[in-house]
Amino acid sequence: MTKQILVLGPGCFRCKKQHEYALAAAEEVDVECEVTKVSDISAIAGYGVMQTPAVIIDGDLKASGKLLTVDEIKKLLAE
DSSP: OOEEEEEEOSSOHHHHHHHHHHHHHHHHSSSOEEEEEEOOHHHHHHTTOOSSSEEEETTEEEEESSOOOHHHHHHHHHO
16 A cells, blocks of 8 residues: 655745655655655645644644654654
């Protein structure tokens, strides 16, 4: 089953880094992952997110307003 990872952020440095970290984590785990970057402010608000960067995995908000490391994302993907 493919894990769906959404990285929400308008395009600031931290949001771009979070997307890079999510891509790196997806490559390092033994699970098929699809990483999508969401930068539209209306779409981000639609997820109920008030602080970015935010990470949503399979529909569950895992972090908001915090830059997760590659290892932290890998642990979330293993859940």
